[in-house]
Amino acid sequence: MIYHDLVIIGGGPAGLAAAVSAKDNGIDDILVIERDKEPGGILNQCIHNGFGLHTFGEELTGPEYAARFIDQVLSRGITCKKNTMAVDFSVEENRKVVTAMNREDGVFQISAGAVILAMGCRERPRGALNIPGFRPAGIYSAGTAQRLVNIEGLMPGREVVILGSGDIGLIMARRMTLEGAKVKVVAELMPYSGGLKRNIVQCLDDFNIPLKLSHTVIDIEGKKRVEAVTIAQVDENGRPVPGTEERYTCDTLLLSCGLIPENELSRSAGIHINSITSGPVVSDALETSADGVFACGNVLHVHDLVDYVSQEAAAAGKNAARFLRKNKTRHQEQIELVAENGVRYTVPSFLRPAEMDDTVTVRFRVDGVYRNHTITVCYDGRPAARRKRPVMAPGEMEQVILRREELALCPDLKRIAIRIEKA
Amino acid sequence: MYDIAIIGAGVVGSAIARELSRYQASVCVFDREEDVCCGTSKANSAIIHAGFDAAPGSLKAELNVRGNAMMDTLSAELDIPFRRNGSLVICTKGQDTDALFQLLEKGEKNNVPGLRIIEREELIALEPHISDDAACALYAPTGGIVCPFEMTQAFAENACVNGVSFFLNTAVTSILKQPDGYLIETVHTDTNLPETFPARVVINAAGVHADHFHNMVSENKIKITARKGEYFLLDKTAKDHVSHTIFQLPSRMGKGVLVTPTIHGNLLIGPTATDTDDKEAVNTTLDGLDTLRRMAPLSVKNLPMRQVITSFAGLRAHESGDDFIIGEAEDADGFFDAAGIESPGLTSAPAIGQKIAELVHKKLSLAEKKDFQPARKGILRPDTLSADERSRLILAHPEYGSIVCRCEMISEGEIMDAIRRPLGARSLDGIKRRTRAGMGRCQSGFCSPRTMEILAREVPMSVFDITKSGVGGAVLKGVAKEL
CATH class of the missing domain: 3.50.50.60 (FAD/NAD(P)-binding domain)
Incomplete structure (x- = not known):
């Protein structure tokens, strides 16, 4: 070995x-x-x-x-x-x-x-999204399509519907358009985009590609190759709302979910x-x-x-x-990092104060769109720092920086919570 | 002129072809799809049933139990992945245990070996995730799981090696009675060119379309209804959730859905049962998938539904008489049916093959071949080798050192084998069914561009002619920057 x-x-x-x-x-x-x-x-x-x-x-x-x-x-x-x-x-x-x-x-x-x-x-595949319908050629994850187009110079389709507004999906809406395809619509299950704001502007708005929030694909037609997909609006539980179905003829469905x-x-x-x-x-x-x-x-x-x-x-x-x-030898002493109230997770999950660097960057994402809210850091339940943010969205990662010298002032600290609060 | 023409290259048609290839006879098989195993055979529960379900005295009962017993030998002879994991029919607290005992009694009449009723305590020891409502169960140790793709391919490849001609992409359009047999008119699905084939005997193994062909030559009309079954397939991370095939006790609410490990270590949930007029309707539906989510937890708890990697639907060929139709049509001399082959069709296929072959042998007085090759070797699976053996393999054949499908860890060597072997793969789905490349948790997201490259090189063929599943299903629409 x-x-x-x-x-x-x-x-x-x-x-x-x-x-x-x-x-x-x-x-x-x-x-x-x-x-x-x-x-x-x-x-x-x-x-x-x-x-x-x-x-x-x-x-x-x-x-x-x-x-x-x-x-x-x-x-x-x-x-x-x-x-x-x-x-x-x-x-x-x-x-x-x-x-x-x-x-x-x-x-x-x-x-x-x-x-x-x-x-x-x-990428999350179609099967994991529970999209009903046929399973023909023409359904690609956005990254697969990106590889085919950008590396191999091959076009996976000409008339495209995109499900999911993750960054790769947005980028591919623009790329497919630039390469000669017609992107008819981008549907997003959530009431907000999963991608960066700048990508929505530069990849969809600039090309007049409609983004339909709170919509999903409810049917795929075509036995051998995609012929059409039907999208529908979803309610707050993600269930399709009857009467909102729209059918798009297309040969390709890209997934960026x-x-x-x-x-x-x-x-x-x-x-x-x-x-x-x-x-x-x-x-x-x-x-x-x-x-x-x-x-x-x-x-x-x-x-x-x-x-x-x-x-x-x-x-x-x-x-x-x-x-x-x-x-x-490892110091066993730990401070737990906890995601609370609008914060989905934190990376890292805990600190070892005896060994930590002068600063530690804690990265996290929020669970919805928040306007004029603060990121609040609590030491054992006590607010220790607040930072106001005009807008936060799930598509953009947030961060706070913890300083060793500040933590040193709280020697018995066990738990640091990061939460979103009204400003 | 062919002695025997078989319509349909599913598991039944292929099993029949393999049995007939033991004889000195010219045999051909037609299928409208680009590969074998493209209909019911590719989308089912992948179960080798023990045989307690069918009515005693029915063909289903007889051929199920016989087919089940043949599997050990077949699996060894044809290198078919198969395992007897045992099956359990769960009776919940609210259900009538009499129904479970009736099932036991039926099974005993059908000569299913080893059946017994087990109580909750033993059930929990066998299956820790069994529903809290499960009271007792019928245990069938001979129940098994199989790869239905490889079972079909194995029969077909072995038939092919023993001289059977396969005409794929060939749709039968009509069957005309002749003095010395039948004239089969076909059209090539890709070129649209017609071609006719005379044959002394025709065997109808056309799945959900078997009534269409039967009714072309017989006045005794039959009707096959397509009964849709939808399924969820879960990632291998869910494989230890159950180890046996878990059935629900049939009730007024229907036959229930099963939860089973697959032979390759995924977890499978399904099927639903809805009759459909459209015999091409292999689409999943919102209702069907919802039904599975609602029904499956009745027998198994805490199912990790976040691990679903795909869903699919298959059509079973349900015949109104509720039994298989096997044998020569009364008013059509030399026309044999293997029709109405729904569950337990996969299990019964080897026995159906034998039975039809015996009948045709009797009809045509065929002599046995002296050089019949009964053995078939499957695609070499490097993951079954030790690290040293695998290194030696890679040294001799470097293509086994390139991993193409990272989810299932499938090498370029395996994909090349799938393309080069008899009746080799010509589409992405063909490669997937033979090697599992693209069948894993990313569902071909990463490997499909590489697989296309290998397919184009090996066949060889233009990358623009590569399809997912045959004619009309091209993967690509041209080159970039072209309007």
Whole structure:
């Protein structure tokens, strides 16, 4: 069995940024495992711009953003095994073993001092949405269509209905239009969009593509290829309202109805999963329930901007390096982080105050659209900080920054709650 | 001229073809779809029934029990994934236990081995997630689960290797009586070109359409009603929820829905039962899926419905007499029916194959082949190998080292095998049914572009001709930046 100090599973934006950061924090023996033929992950098919405003102060396309990190990985001499699939991961008594496979090496095992999980996420398929109807050709998740169009130059359809207003769906509404297709409507089950405001403006409004909120697909026609879909308004329980049906003839239905972190490997290693995020439960160090196993990027929770993925991954890389440098005894003292009143979840789920950095970024999403509300941070039930936000929506990630020096002033603190309150 | 022409390449037609390929006879099979296993055979409960359900003395009872008993040998001979996981019929507290004992009695009359009634305590030990209302159950140890796709493919591939000709994408339009047999008129579904095939004997294994063909040659009309069954398929993460096939005790409310593990480790819930006039209506419905959500918890609690990865519907061929119709039509010499094959049709298929073959053998006095090859090897599954064996395989055949479907961990090698083998896959669904690539939790989101690339290279064919499930179902509509 071969050994590496740090094994990073996934060479997308999270894995690459984690590798760079771990190296810069003194770890030399790093292996990145990437299943695709090139690193960069899903960024490689995101040929639109708008990436990197936070990280590089300029607007880049997805492949450009990825290339910057790939360059950093290459210039640091970090090894990336491409076309390699991690097929199993186990943690037993602190022995971390990744089983991987590729054409050249066959099946091989890597023992690791520390592991960073950066496997990304997948799209929710039609079956999980309970859309009735036929199952013909012409139903694609938005990401699959994006790959076909942007990487292969192939058109999956000409007349398109999109269900779900996640960012990929919005981006693909514009892309399909630019490539010559007619996008007839975007239907969204929720009363609000799941995507970024800027994408609604730039991808739908600018192209006069209607967005129908509180609507869903209730029938798909066509035995061999999609011929039409019917959408209907839904009530507050998500049930179709009779009499609101509208039939659209089309040859394609694109689905952009949510992303699911891909944690099959995490589960196989017995790592605890948060039922809201479907990602691992992590500490402020982004360390999972298994010592020395860290998680970052969309495998941890679905992000809105890749810049935040890069930031989070850099923290994971740094913390993994710290873990590898000193095998000190762990302080068991913890402060619980709790999502309350309008906050769906927080990442991390708890802090270890004795070991925390000077600042810890807590990321979360809200459960609805809130105008003129505050994000309130409570220490053991007592409001400690408030920040007013003109608008918050589920499609955009929010964050608060906790400072070590402030927490040090409350030595017996057990529980930090983050909640949304009326301003 | 063919000695024997079979209409329908579902599990029944394919089982018949395989049995007849033991004889010195020219045999052909027609199917309007682009692949075998495209009708009822591909969308059902994937169950090998024990045989306690059918009326004693019926063909259903006889062939069910015989088909069930054949499965161990067949599974070994034809490499069909099959396991006897046992089945349970649940009687809840409000239900009449007499009905359960009647089922036991029927089963015993049908010679189903090992049947017994178990009480709640034993039931909970067997199935911890059984409903709190479950009082007792009928336990049938010979009940099993099977891959219906591979069962059909195995019969068809083995028939093909033994000389049977398969004409796919070939729809039978009429059957004309001739002095020495029948003239079968067909049209190719892709090219629309007509072609006629003379045959001495015709076998009707056309599923929900069997009445259409039977009524072309016989005055004794039959009527097959398409009875729709809708299903939910859950992710493998739900696989341990139950280990047996859990039936509900039939009642005035209907036959109930079953909850079962599948042979590949998913969880399956279904079916509903609604008669439909449209024999192409394999669509799911809001009502049907709602019914499943309401009914399934009557026998199994805490079903993880968030793990649903797909839903589908199949049509069972229900005949008004409520039994299989097997044999030569009275007023149509040389025309044999295997009609009305609804549940337990999948279980009975091997026995139906034998029975029809015996009848045709008698009719045509066929001699047995000396070089019949009874064995068929399925697609090599690297996940059944040890790590060392797998590495050696990859060293010799690097394509087994490239994972294409990450959910089911299916390699390029398996997909190439699916395309290259007899009656190989020519569509995305064909590859899916043979390898499971695209059948996992992402439902082909990640792998379909790669699978298309491999299909185009291996056949070879233009990527624009690749379909999901045959003629009319092209996956692509052209190239980008083209109006």
